[in-house]
Every structure is written in structure tokens, then in C-alpha cells.
Amino acid sequence: MAHIVTxxxxxxxxxxxxxxxxAKVKAIAGLVAVVGLIASCIFFLIxxxxxxxxxxxxxxxxxxxxxxxxxxxxISMGGCFWPMLHNLSNSGWGTSVRRVMENLxxxxxxxxxxxxxxxxxxxxxxxxxxxxxxxxxxxxxxxSLYQFWGSGELAGKLTELHEALLAAKTWYLxxxxxxxxxxxxxxxxxxxxxxxxxxxxDQDNDENPTTKxxxxxRGAAARYIPIVGISITFxxxxxxxxxxxxxxxxxxxxxxxxxxxxxxxAVIMLTTILLRRAGYMKKVVGSEHDxxxxxxxxxxxxxxxxxxxxxxxxxxxxxxxEETSYFILRNTEHWNTFSIGLVLFHFGLPFILLLNQGxxxxxxxxxxxxxxxLCMHAFDVYHMIIPERGPSLGLILNNEAQLTVPHAxxxxxxxxxxxxxxxxxxxxxxxxxxALYPHRDPxxxxxxxxxx
Amino acid sequence: MSTQTKQVYGYLAEFKNxxxxxxxxxxVRDAGFTKWDCYSSFPIHGLDKAMGMKKSILPKFVxxxxxxxxCTAVTLAYVTQVAIYPTxxxxxxxxxxxxxxxxxxxxxxxxxxxxxxxxxxxLGLMGLPRLNHPLFESEQFARATDDGFFIAIEAxxxxxxxxxxxxxxxxxxxxxxxxxxxxxx
Numbered sequence: 001m002a003h004i005v006t007x008x009x010x011x012x013x014x015x016x017x018x019x020x021x022x023a024k025v026k027a028i029a030g031l032v033a034v035v036g037l038i039a040s041c042i043f044f045l046i047x048x049x050x051x052x053x054x055x056x057x058x059x060x061x062x063x064x065x066x067x068x069x070x071x072x073x074x075i076s077m078g079g080c081f082w083p084m085l086h087n088l089s090n091s092g093w094g095t096s097v098r099r100v101m102e103n104l105x106x107x108x109x110x111x112x113x114x115x116x117x118x119x120x121x122x123x124x125x126x127x128x129x130x131x132x133x134x135x136x137x138x139x140x141x142x143x144s145l146y147q148f149w150g151s152g153e154l155a156g157k158l159t160e161l162h163e164a165l166l167a168a169k170t171w172y173l174x175x176x177x178x179x180x181x182x183x184x185x186x187x188x189x190x191x192x193x194x195x196x197x198x199x200x201x202d203q204d205n206d207e208n209p210t211t212k213x214x215x216x217x218r219g220a221a222a223r224y225i226p227i228v229g230i231s232i233t234f235x236x237x238x239x240x241x242x243x244x245x246x247x248x249x250x251x252x253x254x255x256x257x258x259x260x261x262x263x264x265x266a267v268i269m270l271t272t273i274l275l276r277r278a279g280y281m282k283k284v285v286g287s288e289h290d291x292x293x294x295x296x297x298x299x300x301x302x303x304x305x306x307x308x309x310x311x312x313x314x315x316x317x318x319x320x321x322e323e324t325s326y327f328i329l330r331n332t333e334h335w336n337t338f339s340i341g342l343v344l345f346h347f348g349l350p351f352i353l354l355l356n357q358g359x360x361x362x363x364x365x366x367x368x369x370x371x372x373x374l375c376m377h378a379f380d381v382y383h384m385i386i387p388e389r390g391p392s393l394g395l396i397l398n399n400e401a402q403l404t405v406p407h408a409x410x411x412x413x414x415x416x417x418x419x420x421x422x423x424x425x426x427x428x429x430x431x432x433x434x435a436l437y438p439h440r441d442p443x444x445x446x447x448x449x450x451x452x
Numbered sequence: 453m454s455t456q457t458k459q460v461y462g463y464l465a466e467f468k469n470x471x472x473x474x475x476x477x478x479x480v481r482d483a484g485f486t487k488w489d490c491y492s493s494f495p496i497h498g499l500d501k502a503m504g505m506k507k508s509i510l511p512k513f514v515x516x517x518x519x520x521x522x523c524t525a526v527t528l529a530y531v532t533q534v535a536i537y538p539t540x541x542x543x544x545x546x547x548x549x550x551x552x553x554x555x556x557x558x559x560x561x562x563x564x565x566x567x568x569x570x571x572x573x574x575l576g577l578m579g580l581p582r583l584n585h586p587l588f589e590s591e592q593f594a595r596a597t598d599d600g601f602f603i604a605i606e607a608x609x610x611x612x613x614x615x616x617x618x619x620x621x622x623x624x625x626x627x628x629x630x631x632x633x634x635x636x637x
Binding site: 309312313316317319355357451 | 497498507511515542543544552553555556
């Protein structure tokens with residue numbers, strides 16, 4: 001029987017990850033992110049000659065950027081979900097790892113920096129075809145941009161341009177509403193996670209800690225958690241599903257959500273393991289926490305497969321032309337191998353490996369499997385976004401559809417490295433700026449002595 | 453006159469509270485007894501460790517059960533729908549590429565057989581269902597479902613010796629010691 005943790009074991013002023021310990025990694029990550037972001041913005045802002053190789057590179061790099069951004073955004077949005085769920089469900093088990101969740105979630109508001117390129121006309125034209133069509137319609141009929149619900153005039157003009165689908169969707173798909181929603185995701189969810197983290201951090205500095213902040217955070221979580229759901233769902237629709245405006249899926253939001261929640265838990269668990277190996281948090285986090293987080297990773301591995309397969313299965317079975325387009329593209333040639341690979345390696349392998357209780361408590365094993373899960377998420381997001389690039393770019397630039405753009409994967413790698421560096425920079429900033437666990441939370445001892 | 457022989461089941465001892473029960477369990481474990489059990493009206497965290505209990509083998513049964521369900525489903529669906537009676541439903545091919553249609557069956561049968569193995573494996577390992585238990589002979593044992601904490605050491609245990617075991621239980625804080633006899637007709 002392990003030693004029972006008492007208040008004597010918890011440092012009064014909390015445990016901190018010294019800034020100096022990660023300064024080097026943080027500086028390198030920050031440098032890569034800043035240089036990469038500025039260079040990419042400049043590259044996106046230049047108007048290259050139409051149809052030239054450089055314009056093709058620019059357009060294809062827009063997809064790479066969306067890929068890199070969406071990979072990190074999903075993880076940080078999942079990071080917003082966990083602390084709010086923890087507060088809302090009045091949980092006690094995870095108080096000692098809650099700060100890690102809050103720090104991961106609080107990366108999200110900073111991700112707005114990497115979303116700036118999505119406001120550039122070149123990027124919008126490359127990624128979202130409907131924006132180009134709308135711009136054309138607005139220009140031709142001299143229609144104002146500032147219409148939240150669209151207008152009959154805009155719909156009429158789109159119909160004239162033989163875009164009946166877009167005409168019917170103007171109430172949602174129109175440029176001004178898109179900007180408003182875009183601002184909402186970062187402002188609303190950013191505020192929600194900022195407040196959630198603040199309740200917790202304020203408690204650390206409270207000389208006479210009470211349950212006041214804990215209860216306030218629980219009440220606030222009830223208001224904030226719908227914002228998480230709405231933001232994940234609609235950001236997934238606006239940024240990724242809208243790559244092909246003809247296609248729609250009611251499972252899309254929950255599919256992306258499953259990826260968010262699974263991989264943010266992977267990052268949270270990876271962080272707590274690495275911190276403990278470096279000698280931090282040892283008093284309050286133990287193998288029981290590993291067991292709980294391992295179980296959650298397992299649960300969401302299954303949830304991801306369930307949702308992803310449901311989305312595929314219903315469309316495959318019904319076989320309706322406008323519904324199957326997404327999967328036809330991804331079941332063609334090499335993309336098909338990729339899709340089947342996701343079934344086996346995003347679900348099959350981790351499912352088997354995460355079954356055993358003892359393995360879930362083994363740090364070396366979990367480091368390997370969690371890193372693997374994150375790699376699979378990178379492939380999953382790749383599978384969402386990149387297959388659209390060939391056909392769209394082909395249509396924009398050469399008037400013919402093609403499956404892939406040669407050599408474009410270099411751009412994907414570069415964009416991923418840039419955005420992940422930025423993500424790492426902000427994550428380390430959050431981790432070092434406050435105590436590693438809420439040492440004055442009324443439930444910290446309950447959590448430290450967890451038994452399940 | 454009927455001849456009724458009685459067989460000794462074991463010794464029952466009551467403990468004041470959960471904490472005493474826990475400490476006593478550690479001592480019984482260290483004394484090397486194997487056939488004994490603790491009785492409490494609520495789960496006590498860590499009692500399994502204090503009793504020196506090993507991990508249940510049930511999960512291994514369940515894994516095999518689930519795997520059996522999965523293989524049954526694959527075979528059942530594939531053999532009937534593709535191999536023996538190639539059935540074309542909604543223009544879906546009758547070959548390996550029709551596998552997605554079988555996923556719900558694989559999923560359901562895996563869960564069904566896992567669930568069955570869990571339930572029946574658990575009942576089997578616990579020796580349930582049974583009609584009676586010798587401990588029900590004891591009046592005070594009824595309190596095990598209310599406010600009583602008990603330890604019973606069975607006579608089947610190799611280390612069991614009536615007088616010494618009684619002394620041992622008293623020594624570790626047991627009260628209201630009772631020799632439980634199993635009625636055998």
C-alpha cells in the first residue's frame with residue numbers, strides 16, 4: 001500500500017516547472033514559428049502570375065497551412081473540453097492533472113496567430129471555392145459584403161451563375177457570416193478557456209483557499225461547454241467540410257470532436273508522464289491516474305472508430321451521388337490504401353494495445369503508444385484535408401481534376417513543423433507560467449490518493 | 453431419530469470498523485491463510501491489497517470470449533453472404549469489399565460474447581448461484597449487510613486449527629467469535 005498523501009506533502013506555494021529548464025526548446029520552437037509564420041504570410045500575400053508554377057505552389061501550400069493549423073487547433077480545442085468537463089461533472093480524480101488540461105486548452109486563443117493566413121484572399125481562393133464564386137457574384141451585381149444571412153439578390157445572382165447549391169446555402173455560406181463565425185471561435189472559446197484557467201490559477205494565490213472558486217468554475221463550465229461544442233463543430237464545417245461545398249455530413253462535427261478529445265488526452269497524459277520522469281508532480285500523480293487517463297485514451301480510440309465508421313457506413317450503404325463524393329475521392333488509388341490504413345492503424349492496433357491494464361501503467365509503453373496516437377491523428381487530419389487539393393487546384397489552375405499535386409508533401413511537412421513549433425512554444429509558455437497542479441484546490445488530496 | 457452430522461465451516465469474527473477490518477485482514481494475510489474472506493456492507497478501498505488478492509483472471513476470459521465473437525461474426529457473415537450464397541444487396545459487391553456491411557455484426561457479436569463471458573465467468577468464479585451458505589447459520593452475520601465487519605477463516609484452510617485460529621482471531625482484535633457449523637443431512 002502506497003504512502004497516503006497528506007497536506008504535509010503538498011508544497012504551500014506550489015510546484016513549478018522552472019522557465020530555465022525548457023528555455024532552449026521554447027526559444028528554438030518560437031524562432032521556427034515566427035520565421036515560418038512571417039515567411040508564409042509573405043508567400044501568401046504575393047500575387048503570382050496566373051497559372052504559373054509559383055501560384056500552384058502558393059495554392060498548394062494553402063492546403064498545407066490548413067493541415068498544420070487544423071492538426072494543432074483540434075488538439076488545443078480538445079484541451080479546452082477536458083478541464084470544463086472535469087469541472088462540470090464535479091470530478092475529483094483529475095484535480096492533480098487539471099492544470100495540464102487548462103494549459104493545453106489555453107494554447108487555443110494563441111492559435112489565432114496561425115489562423116491569420118486564412119484571411120488572405122489568395123488562401124481563401126485556393127481553399128474555399130465558394131468564396132471565389134461569391135466574390136464574383138458580389139462584384140458582378142455590386143452586392144454589399146455585410147450581409148449576415150445573405151440576401152435574395154445574392155442568391156439570385158448565384159443562380160444566374162448556375163450555382164443553385166450555393167444560392168440555397170447563402171444563409172450559412174456567405175463571406176460576412178464566415179468572418180463573424182471565425183471571430184466567434186477565437187473570442188468565445190478563447191474567453192471560456194481563459195476564465196476556466198483563471199478560476200483555477202486564482203485559487204493558487206488565495207491566502208485562505210475556500211471552495212468559492214471551485215464552485216464558480218463549475219457553474220461557469222455549464223455555460224462554457226456548449227461553446228466548446230459549437231466552436232469545434234462549426235470550425236470543422238467552415239474550415240474543412242467547406243473545402244468541398246457540395247458535400248455535407250451531419251456526423252462531421254462529432255467526427256472532428258472525437259479526434260480532438262482523443263488526442264488532447266494523449267498530449268495531457270504524455271505531458272504528465274514526461275514531467276514525472278523529469279521529477280515533477282510525483283507526489284500528486286501516480287499509476288492510478290495513468291490508469292484513468294489510459295482508459296480515457298482507449299475509450300476515445302473506440303469512440304473515434306465508431307463515429308468515423310458510422311459516417312462512412314451510412315453514405316456507403318445509401319449510395320447517393322452527392323453524399324458519396326467525399327469517400328469516392330478517398331477510395332481512389334493510393335488514398336484508398338490510406339483510408340484502409342486508418343482503420344487498421346488508427347483504430348485496430350491501438351485498440352489491442354490499450355486493452356491491458358498493466359501496459360496502461362507502464363510509462364515507456366505509454367510514451368510510445370501516445371506518440372503513435374498523435375502520429376495517427378496527423379494522418380487522420382491529412383486524410384480530411386489533403387485529398388481535396390488535387391481536384392480543386394487542378395480545376396482552378398488547369399481546368400482538369402487530378403488526384404494529387406506532385407512534391408506538395410514538402411509544403412505539408414514544412415507547415416506542420418511551423419505550426420507545431422508555435423503550438424509547443426505557447427504550451428511551454430503556459431506550463432511554466434503557473435504552478436504545475438492546483439496545490440490549494442480543496443480536492444487535491446482526494447485526487448492524489450485516487451484509487452479506482 | 454434422524455442422524456444429523458455437523459461439519460465445521462470455520463470461525464467468524466467481528467471487527468469494530470472498516471479500519472480495524474483492514475488491519476486485521478493484513479495480519480490474516482501475513483499469517484499465511486488462503487481460504488478466508490472479509491465481509492463488509494460497502495467496498496473498502498485497498499482491501500483487496502490488504503487481503504493479498506491477486507488480479508482476477510476474468511479479463512483473460514473476456515478477451516477470449518470477445519475474440520470468439522469476432523471470429524464467429526466474420527465467418528458467419530462472410531461464409532453465408534459471400535462464399536456459399538453470394539448475395540447482392542443494393543448493388544454492393546459480393547466479395548471482400550463488402551466487408552463494411554459486416555462490421556455491425558462483428559461489433560455486436562464481439563460485445564455480446566464479451567458480455568456473456570463477463571457475466572457467466574463472474575458467476576462461475578464466485579460459485580454462484582448457490583442455494584445456501586454456511587455463514588447464514590450465524591445470527592450476527594445478518595449485520596454484514598448493515599453495520600457489521602467480519603472475517604471468516606474456513607476450516608478447509610491447511611493452517612486451520614480450531615483453538616489456535618480462535619486465539620489468533622482474538623489476538624488481532626476480533627470480537628463475538630463464533631464457530632460456524634454447516635448442517636449436513
